[in-house]
Amino acid sequence: MDGCRPIKGCIRKWIKDVERTKMNAKKFVRYQEGAEKYSLGLTKFQELAKEAKAVYKIDKVALVNCEIFERYLETFRIA
Numbered sequence: 001m002d003g004c005r006p007i008k009g010c011i012r013k014w015i016k017d018v019e020r021t022k023m024n025a026k027k028f029v030r031y032q033e034g035a036e037k038y039s040l041g042l043t044k045f046q047e048l049a050k051e052a053k054a055v056y057k058i059d060k061v062a063l064v065n066c067e068i069f070e071r072y073l074e075t076f077r078i079a
Contacts, residue, residue: 028056028063037066038073048072 029037035045049055049064052072056063 027066029066031062031064034064034066034069038069 026033031042031046031049034040034049035042038045040048045064049069052069054065054068054072056065
């Protein structure tokens with residue numbers, strides 16, 4: 001077992017895990033989601049996404065392509 005005693009607690013944990021997995025599987029995210037996903041502040045995520053040229057503007061909605069963003073993020077890797 002994973003240490004869950006009450007059934008409700010296990011279900012809540014499972015739901016959070018499912019939500020986290022869905023978020024990580026998305027190809028496009030909004031700024032707020034992306035900042036949470038990559039553990040960055042909102043402004044820093046917006047700056048990096050724009051530098052990466054990973055932002056798609058649809059009317060007034062900005063979407064960030066996670067694949068492009070991650071490729072750009074890898075350029076900051078310290079060997």
